[in-house]
Amino acid sequence: MSNKTKYALLMLVCILGFWLFQNFYTPATYSNPESSNNEVISEVFLPTSTTGEIVQHEHFMLSYNEPFEQAEWVLYELKKSHLTYDDRKRPYFIEDPKVKTKSADWRNYRGSGYDRGHLCPAGDRRFSEYAYNETFYTSNISPQDRDFNAGLWNRLEQKVRYWCKTYGDLVVITGGILENGLEEIGDEDVDVPRTFYKIILRKDSKKALAFLMPNTESKQPLDYFLVPIDTIEKQTGIDFFEKQTKTWQDEVESKVNVTEWKF
Numbered sequence: 163m164s165n166k167t168k169y170a171l172l173m174l175v176c177i178l179g180f181w182l183f184q185n186f187y188t189p190a191t192y193s194n195p196e197s198s199n200n201e202v203i204s205e206v207f208l209p210t211s212t213t214g215e216i217v218q219h220e221h222f223m224l225s226y227n228e229p230f231e232q233a234e235w236v237l238y239e240l241k242k243s244h245l246t247y248d249d250r251k252r253p254y255f256i257e258d259p260k261v262k263t264k265s266a267d268w269r270n271y272r273g274s275g276y277d278r279g280h281l282c283p284a285g286d287r288r289f290s291e292y293a294y295n296e297t298f299y300t301s302n303i304s305p306q307d308r309d310f311n312a313g314l315w316n317r318l319e320q321k322v323r324y325w326c327k328t329y330g331d332l333v334v335i336t337g338g339i340l341e342n343g344l345e346e347i348g349d350e351d352v353d354v355p356r357t358f359y360k361i362i363l364r365k366d367s368k369k370a371l372a373f374l375m376p377n378t379e380s381k382q383p384l385d386y387f388l389v390p391i392d393t394i395e396k397q398t399g400i401d402f403f404e405k406q407t408k409t410w411q412d413e414v415e416s417k418v419n420v421t422e423w424k425f
Contacts, residue, residue, distance in 0.1 A: 236336055236337060
């Protein structure tokens with residue numbers, strides 16, 4: 163066999179190996195085998211689920227919606243102690259082993275023009291390697307316009323961290339508005355939300371704000387996107403604070419109140 167033929171075969175093997183790695187390699191689970199679930203939010207703040215598929219990880223929870231191949235909501239608690247600047251190596255995106263129907267493969271996003279947008283931000287989970295890596299389950303991502311993900315959505319995530327530093331522990335619930343007629347990407351038809359929401363509740367006072375944002379970049383100030391929680395509930399069919407008293411829900415969810423929230 164000539165050197166030229168050997169070189170060609172070696173190149174072919176390398177190309178095949180790279181293709182197999184890109185398309186079939188899945189690293190081990192990111193879940194902590196010694197987890198006691200001590201970071202999971204209290205069930206008193208748990209929203210309803212339209213699908214019944216609630217998944218509990220150590221540092222966040224979610225309700226997975228299989229027809230749309232993403233979570234309809236992700237919930238987590240943000241504490242001052244979580245706000246570290248530890249340098250973490252970004253892991254691979256992998257399917258969530260706790261989603262019974264399998265969460266969508268990250269390859270659906272490849273070449274789509276959309277970012278793999280985190281719902282529970284990796285930046286809120288730098289305090290622990292496990293916590294950080296868990297945010298790279300594909301159950302925690304949704305297709306986002308790249309400029310929106312890096313711009314408006316990022317500005318809101320930074321503001322949430324500011325509020326945590328200022329006011330203390332927060333409960334955060336976030337997701338895309340999942341509805342009929344959405345654009346779909348990839349072999350698994352992952353739906354692209356036209357709109358994303360984020361609800362932030364202060365545990366000290368139970369004051370809450372809700373944001374509804376089109377999946378596109380905007381230079382509008384954050385408070386331009388404020389809506390009553392009731393508005394998001396009507397669009398999603400989710401009762402976000404069903405275990406709170408009716409009096410509290412009627413008072414807090416029906417209007418926008420920015421009192422004691424510094425923008």
